[in-house]
């Protein structure tokens with residue numbers, strides 16, 4: 197698994213209690229302190245936003261500079277490498293808006309079957325546009341943040357802690373370059389800086405009761421966890437694949453210009469045991485299409501916008517990215533290797549999502565992990 201010069205994901209770290217968080221890249225088991233190594237104050241700001249707003253030419257130049265320094269300037273660079281076990285990792289960027297899509301054909305079909313058993317699994321619009329909703333940016337939290345079981349209404353006169361607490365394994369896309377109000381976004385790679393792992397925690401019982409007709413609200417707004425690392429698009433050049441074929445052909449504004457399918461392989465573990473391996477490459481809508489859709493009405497982008505793919509589920513039973521699918525809404529509890537069974541999450545459970553992608557020369561790029569432990573309702 198590579199954390200070498202072909203990977204170099206960005207994060208925000210601090211060394212000791214009280215140190216102002218700063219930007220670094222992960223290199224092996226170290227973080228390279230960029231403010232020190234590159235003598236650039238943009239990296240001393242405690243978030244990636246200012247650097248991301250500089251745009252793709254600056255992103256490329258910085259990546260090349262870091263790679264050159266690491267290969268030729270080791271003596272100097274080593275002074276700025278901080279062991280990972282001596283740092284605290286923070287939320288890597290200030291989240292502006294948070295949007296969540298619904299781009300897996302298999303996930304959308306499975307949820308349709310469970311939530312709307314009497315209708316067609318897919319709504320009539322689903323193959324014509326990437327369906328999405330606006331989430332709650334202020335509750336996006338970094339990996340490791342404890343997740344308190346949400347309380348809410350679960351039916352008429354039914355109130356209490358969620359009994360169907362679930363996960364959603366997703367890829368998130370982080371916007372660097374903004375647009376003006378009324379303007380449409382240009383090319384995907386001219387706006388999107390990189391990719392991060394997302395766990396969109398979901399309380400299925402709260403969601404099922406509240407979501408008609410305006411969509412997810414309190415069932416998903418209590419917390420969304422992200423990886424501490426943002427993998428720049430440049431590190432995923434070997435992972436790019438054609439998007440899945442689409443029928444019908446989408447309208448012109450959604451037509452794909454370049455291959456932005458990504459061969460990212462996710463892994464979901466509950467209490468350390470792998471329960472699923474969702475394949476991102478099988479997603480129906482690609483991230484360039486999501487970006488085009490999100491801005492076609494003239495809605496502006498801001499630096500730090502996060503938009504997520506929606507749950508990544510493949511065709512196989514072992515590729516489902518949520519527990520509601522793995523347990524078929526609790527009717528088919530699944531076994532953990534320790535002998536216990538699960539339908540939904542129990543207090544104390546730890547969920548960890550990791551991912552890898554092919555890199556240059558047979559290397560395997562790691563996208564890090566997003567993890568969270570369930571705490572009892574308050």
Ligand SMILES: O=C(O)/C=C/C(=O)CC(=O)CC(=O)O
Pocket residue numbers: 296297298299300303304307308311364366396398407412505506507
């Ligand atoms: O089909 C529904 O009513 C509900 C769907 C979801 O909960 C999925 C969602 O939040 C988007 C996604 O992650 O795919």
Ligand SMILES: [Ca+2]
Pocket residue numbers: 296297364366396506507
């Ligand atoms: Ca979701």
Ligand SMILES: [Mg+2]
Pocket residue numbers: 395396397398416417418419420
């Ligand atoms: Mg959420």
